[in-house]
Amino acid sequence: MRFTIFATTLAAVLSAPLAFAADVMPANGMLVNASGMTVYVFDKDVAGSGKSACSGGCLTLWPAVIATEEMPAAPYGTIQREDNGAKQLTYKGKPLYLYKEDKKPGDAAGDNFKNVWHAVKP
Template identity: 35%
Template sequence: MTRLFIPIVAVIVAALGSACGPATPEGPAADLRVAAINGLGEVVADSQGRTLYRFDRDSASPPASNCDGPCAVRWPPADAGPAAPTTDGIDAGLAGVLVRPDGVRQLTLGGWPLYRYADDTAPGQARGQGVDGTWFAISPSGTKTTGTPADGDGGFGY
């Protein structure tokens, strides 16, 4: 009897616990959203809060990426996924998608292809700011930022 009783109690507790979750599930985070980085001001971040960058050697009109091979390992393209990009605090008309030669759908803002920086290991970091004089965090209007992140690591808060 005790052997049967314990599994039944476990199932009841699990069922009750799942019923206590939020009444309305949260929707997915926007692909592009505004983040504040100390020393840079407002920048664009991805759905995980990672700073997004633009590359001065790319083209915004027409949108074209010049970062592939080893460059794309250090600067992974911001993956757009299969749907149209969503925004939070950013003009949706500036958001777009570029299809790279390898078939990856890359997010764009104001026509500029967007990237993450491999050395940014947590949300709110901006270690890629100014790298090689060609990589810059992108502002919500699609322009590059020119400041220097506090402590070389960016701030956290959005």
């Protein structure tokens, strides 16, 4: 009886669609954008605040991941950037960024940068 319940539950979980925003997807244990570039979060951003702590020169080095979907499925969402009004993609309420120094897909040079930037590991 227990095995049947477990097997049925496991089958339901494995067949359920995974929720990913069209803009990002998991690869090699990290989130990447459609071009395969690593996606990051910033410790100074407060999850759920609806704001980004990265602006001006920060955005030159850490460009925002701009959402292409109006309402991505949870745990993704969007915030409206104060500087240009663009919709920035979020993960669990934290804005997402790329790192300018990552040159090719799979690079993660920004992971743990100054102990405040981290590759997103779903």
